Amino acid sequence: SRDNQKEAISIPIGIIPAGSDNSLVWTVLGVRDPISAAIAVVKGGLTATDVFAVEWIQSGLIHFGMTVSxxxxxxxxxxxxxxxxxxxxxxxxxxxxxxxxxxxxxYNFEVEYLPVATGAPEDGKTLADH
Known part of the structure; x- marks a missing residue:
C-alpha cells in the first residue's frame, strides 16, 4: 500500500493512440485517431479508468498500462x-x-498491487473522492 494512494489515483492522464490497437482511447474518449484524441484531451475529456505501472528491476524503467498487460x-x-x-x-x-x-x-516476476477501495465510484467522482 502506498502513502499517497488518493493523490496517485486522481492524476489525469492524456491518451494519444500510436499503436496498431487503439481500443483504450476508443473506450475512454470515443475516438480512434491521434488528432481527435489530442483535441479531446485538450478539451478536458475525462473518464475514470484503472491504471497500472510495471517497474523493470534490471533497468529501473517504469511502463504504465491501462487495458491489458x-x-x-x-x-x-x-x-x-x-x-x-x-x-x-x-x-x-x-x-x-x-x-x-x-x-x-x-520468465521471473514479482507482483505488487494497491487494494481496491470498497464501493463503486459514483458518476463524476473518482475513488479518491470517497
Missing part, C-alpha cells in the same frame, strides 16, 4: 511480430509465435 511469452511475441509487420501482415503473430516457441526463455 502482456508479460512473458505473449509480450515477446507481440514485440517480435513488429519486425514482420510489412512482410506477413496479420500472419506476423503466428510467425513470431512459432519463432519464439522454438527458443522459450525463463
Amino acid at each position: 502482456y508479460f512473458g511469452f505473449v509480450s515477446d511475441v507481440l514485440e517480435l511480430s513488429e519486425n514482420y509487420q510489412k512482410r506477413f501482415g496479420p500472419l506476423r503473430y503466428f510467425v513470431a509465435g512459432f519463432l519464439k516457441f522454438l527458443c522459450l526463455p525463463k
Whole structure:
C-alpha cells in the first residue's frame, strides 16, 4: 500500500493512440485517431479508468498500462511480430509465435498491487473522492 494512494489515483492522464490497437482511447474518449484524441484531451475529456505501472528491476524503467498487460511469452511475441509487420501482415503473430516457441526463455516476476477501495465510484467522482 502506498502513502499517497488518493493523490496517485486522481492524476489525469492524456491518451494519444500510436499503436496498431487503439481500443483504450476508443473506450475512454470515443475516438480512434491521434488528432481527435489530442483535441479531446485538450478539451478536458475525462473518464475514470484503472491504471497500472510495471517497474523493470534490471533497468529501473517504469511502463504504465491501462487495458491489458502482456508479460512473458505473449509480450515477446507481440514485440517480435513488429519486425514482420510489412512482410506477413496479420500472419506476423503466428510467425513470431512459432519463432519464439522454438527458443522459450525463463520468465521471473514479482507482483505488487494497491487494494481496491470498497464501493463503486459514483458518476463524476473518482475513488479518491470517497
